[in-house]
Amino acid sequence: MNQFSFFILCFLLVCSSLSFAQTVDIEDTYSSIRKKEFATIHGGASASLIYHESNRPDTGRLPWVYNLNGNLNVTILKNFSIPVSYNLTNQGGSYSYPTFPNRLSLHPTYKWITGHIGDFTMSFSPYTFNGHQVRGAGVDVTIEKKVKVSGFYGILNQAVQYDSTNRTLPAVYKRIGYGLNVLYSGAKTTAGVSYFIGKDLKSSIEKIDDSLRIYPKENVALGLKLGQRLNQNLMVEGEYGLSITTEDSRISDGKIKSLNVLNQVQVNQTSDQRSAYKVRGSYTFLKNTIGIGYERVAPGYQTMGAYYFNNDFENFTVDYARTFFQGKTQFSAKGGLQRDNLDKSKSATTQRYIGSLQLSSPIGKKIQLSVNYSNFQNYMRVRNQFDNINSSLPNPNADSLNYIQVNNNVNTSLTYLLQQSKERVQNILLNLNFQKSTSKQGGSEVASAGIMMYNGMLGYNLNLITQRLSITAALNTTLTQMQTNTFIYGPTLSFNKRLFKDQLNAGLSASYNRSEASETLQAEILNLRSNLSFTYKKRHTLNQSCLYQFRSQSLKHTTDGDFTGTITYAFNF
Numbered sequence: 001m002n003q004f005s006f007f008i009l010c011f012l013l014v015c016s017s018l019s020f021a022q023t024v025d026i027e028d029t030y031s032s033i034r035k036k037e038f039a040t041i042h043g044g045a046s047a048s049l050i051y052h053e054s055n056r057p058d059t060g061r062l063p064w065v066y067n068l069n070g071n072l073n074v075t076i077l078k079n080f081s082i083p084v085s086y087n088l089t090n091q092g093g094s095y096s097y098p099t100f101p102n103r104l105s106l107h108p109t110y111k112w113i114t115g116h117i118g119d120f121t122m123s124f125s126p127y128t129f130n131g132h133q134v135r136g137a138g139v140d141v142t143i144e145k146k147v148k149v150s151g152f153y154g155i156l157n158q159a160v161q162y163d164s165t166n167r168t169l170p171a172v173y174k175r176i177g178y179g180l181n182v183l184y185s186g187a188k189t190t191a192g193v194s195y196f197i198g199k200d201l202k203s204s205i206e207k208i209d210d211s212l213r214i215y216p217k218e219n220v221a222l223g224l225k226l227g228q229r230l231n232q233n234l235m236v237e238g239e240y241g242l243s244i245t246t247e248d249s250r251i252s253d254g255k256i257k258s259l260n261v262l263n264q265v266q267v268n269q270t271s272d273q274r275s276a277y278k279v280r281g282s283y284t285f286l287k288n289t290i291g292i293g294y295e296r297v298a299p300g301y302q303t304m305g306a307y308y309f310n311n312d313f314e315n316f317t318v319d320y321a322r323t324f325f326q327g328k329t330q331f332s333a334k335g336g337l338q339r340d341n342l343d344k345s346k347s348a349t350t351q352r353y354i355g356s357l358q359l360s361s362p363i364g365k366k367i368q369l370s371v372n373y374s375n376f377q378n379y380m381r382v383r384n385q386f387d388n389i390n391s392s393l394p395n396p397n398a399d400s401l402n403y404i405q406v407n408n409n410v411n412t413s414l415t416y417l418l419q420q421s422k423e424r425v426q427n428i429l430l431n432l433n434f435q436k437s438t439s440k441q442g443g444s445e446v447a448s449a450g451i452m453m454y455n456g457m458l459g460y461n462l463n464l465i466t467q468r469l470s471i472t473a474a475l476n477t478t479l480t481q482m483q484t485n486t487f488i489y490g491p492t493l494s495f496n497k498r499l500f501k502d503q504l505n506a507g508l509s510a511s512y513n514r515s516e517a518s519e520t521l522q523a524e525i526l527n528l529r530s531n532l533s534f535t536y537k538k539r540h541t542l543n544q545s546c547l548y549q550f551r552s553q554s555l556k557h558t559t560d561g562d563f564t565g566t567i568t569y570a571f572n573f
Contacts, residue, residue, distance in 0.1 A: 038076065043084075045070035046570035054562040066090055081109035112142040122152055124181040124194035125223035127241025127276050129305030132156055134177070146186055153178040156304065159204040162212070173216045174204030177304060183225070190227035190237070196220070197264050198304030202250060215248035218265040219304040238279040243303050246271040274301040274311075282319075291319040293336075299343045312340045315354060329361035366417040375408045389476065389492065389511050390525050390549070408436035423466050429459040429474075452481040468498040476513070486522075488515045505533040524552045543568040 048067040068088040075081050087103040106117040116122075116138035123130050136154015143149070155176055162171035176199055183192035200216035208214060220243070227237035247270040265271075278295035299312035317336030323329065335355035341348070356374035363369055411433045418426035433455040459474035477489040490513025497506050509529045515522040531545040549562040 040075045041072065042573055043070065043072035044570060044572040046568055048566060048568040051565045052562070053564075054560065056560050056562070062090065083107045083109070114140040116140075116152065120152075122150060122179075122181075124150070124179060124196065124305070125192075125225065125239065125241060126306070127239065127243070127301075128194045128221040128223040128303055129177075129179050129181075129196040130303075132177075132305050132307065146184060148181075148183045148185070150181040150183075151179065156198060159201075161205050162208045162214075171205055171208055171212070171214050173200035173202070173214075175200050175304065179305065188229040190225065192223075192225040194221075194223040194225075196223075196303065196305045199265070200249065215270075216250060217304065218246040218249045219302070220244050220264045221303045221305060233284050234281070235283075236279070236281045238277065240275070240277040241301075241303075242273070242275050243301055244271060244273045245302055245304075272300055274298040276301050276311075287322055289319075289321045293317045293319070296342070299341075299345065312342055313338055314342060317354070324361075329359075331359050331361075333357045368415045370411075370413045372411045373409070389490075389513065390527060408434070410434040423464070425461075425463040425465065427461050429457070429461065431455070431457040431459075454479040454481075468502070470496045484517050486515065486517050488513055490514060490525075503535050505531075505535075507531045521554045523554065526550045539572050541568075541570040541572075543570070 046067075046069045048069075050065040050067070052061050052063055052065070054061075066089065069086065071083065071085040073081065073083040083106070085103075085105040085107075089102060103119040105119050106115075107120070108115045108117075116134075119133060119135050120138060121131055121133050122138060134152055134154040134156060135158075136152060138152030138154070139150065141149045153176075155174065157172055157175040159174035160169060160172040163169070177197060179194065179196035181192065181194040184190065196219075198217075198219040200218065202216045222242045224240045225238070227235065229235050244265060244267070246266050246268060248268070249266040251268040251270060252266070276295075276297040278293065280291055280293035282289055282291035284290075294314070294316055296314040297311045301311040302309055315336055315338045317334055319332070319334040321332035324331065333356070335353070337351065338354045339349060339351040340346070341350065352375075354375055356376060357371065358373075359369070359371045361369055412431070414430040416428045416430075418428060420426075433453075435451075435453045435455075437451050437453070454477075456477045457474055459472060462471045464470070472492075472494045474492045475489070476492065478487070480486045480488075490511060492509065492511040494509035495507065498504070499506065507530065509527075511527045511529075512525070514524050526549070528548040529545065531543070533544075534542045536542075543566075545566045547562070547564045549564075551560045551562075552558075553560075
């Protein structure tokens with residue numbers, strides 16, 4: 001061992017023992033030093049430039065938009081891993097938003113310790129902290145594969161100043177948060193505790209009128225989780241959440257000391273303490289699993305650690321799951337009773353049957369059927385399928401702030417294989433979807449609540465394998481029932497061809513759709529798209545896409561034209 005190698009080995013051993021008192025693979029580390037394998041680097045980067053031109057003066061879009069994305073993973077001496085990712089863009093640069101359009105993430109890893117620096121998400125419990133984006137620092141520590149400790153501190157929302165000229169984006173206080181989660185997962189026992197604090201900084205925005213009803217809030221939430229396998233077939237589990245929320249932390253008088261059990265938030269007459277819990281038991285026998293559960297979420301229960309949350313309900317449920325035909329068919333069902341108005345504060349109580357069903361099964365050798373149904377309340381991003389067809393954005397779903405509270409959801413898909421050989425594959429696709437929902441935007445219900453949407457798609461796909469050519473034809477329809485019924489329908493035709501030993505992929509597509517409201521023509525839209533993708537030595541990729549869109553609006557008697565061109569270079573190493 002030369003002096004340089006000995007010095008590096010000793011330095012790493014001392015630093016690691018002082019920092020974490022953890023085990024180091026000495027033999028593997030020394031082997032890497034001796035072979036001069038100090039570090040390996042791999043990752044990728046991409047740069048996109050988007051140009052948009054329109055004869056409409058009110059598009060609200062920048063003519064030039066850039067996007068820089070990348071990820072980098074550095075592994076040092078085969079033991080230290082440091083992944084980094086970033087996303088930079090000038091899109092939306094004219095306004096401030098609660099979420100962060102530009103993101104940088106660093107996730108250093110050493111054996112059982114992973115750090116998070118920059119922008120990241122974590123999930124502790126649905127009752128405390130669940131999938132909220134954080135800009136700050138966090139850590140995950142796994143001890144002997146059974147105990148996992150997670151913690152974070154950072155910014156949940158950045159401040160948005162009040163702008164009287166922009167009523168679509170309300171003022172938002174800067175919100176910080178921190179939390180801790182400890183989870184034990186044994187062979188028979190699961191136990192965990194989570195703790196979350198969220199606070200709005202009172203001085204982060206200028207003083208605004210109280211009539212806007214925008215106040216700095218504070219929240220503390222505590223979660224407990226326990227699961228126990230009593231024998232090989234029987235399992236019981238439960239989860240409990242306690243949340244204290246102060247709606248206006250500026251008020252300092254009239255404190256209610258009894259609520260401040262966790263002594264972490266400002267408590268006054270606007271403070272409220274709520275709880276939520278759920279329990280479930282399941283029994284497995286002969287490939288069958290039967291379960292029974294109960295969940296209760298108190299009226300007004302909320303946590304700053306989740307974007308949206310349902311409250312004021314209790315569910316009594318029974319569930320069943322089984323696989324058939326050597327695992328080819330999967331079936332599961334869940335049903336029960338749900339009621340609200342738990343504190344009798346509403347004029348009426350709603351009681352309804354709830355259920356969900358999932359079925360996936362082949363029918364013969366040529367048909368594949370999938371059916372999903374649920375009438376459980378859930379928040380999700382819901383988009384009319386024509387929003388995607390007509391969108392001129394590269395990623396129309398990115399960072400959408402619009403959520404829909406879906407109360408009924410039915411989705412059915414059917415695939416029929418017409419032909420399959422070495423030369424060609426042909427199939428027919430049918431997708432049907434129904435959703436009944438209540439609109440939510442920024443947590444507030446839209447006045448016209450109750451939306452029913454029917455989506456349908458009938459498609460044909462031909463894949464000529466030897467010619468490396470695929471052709472797809474589809475007919476899409478959407479019926480939206482609100483105060484005014486809207487019906488949109490139209491065909492789509494696309495071609496894709498691979499050339500030069502699959503290095504070049506070229507595509508053309510055309511779509512046309514008509515929109516009618518109360519049987520009156522509203523608009524006609526024609527989309528013409530082209531794309532080219534060239535790959536060189538599996539590491540370099542150059543993509544180019546163009547969209548020509550023509551809109552004819554009957555009521556305004558106008559015809560608009562838009563052009564969007566995108567060029568992207570990506571490099572992997």
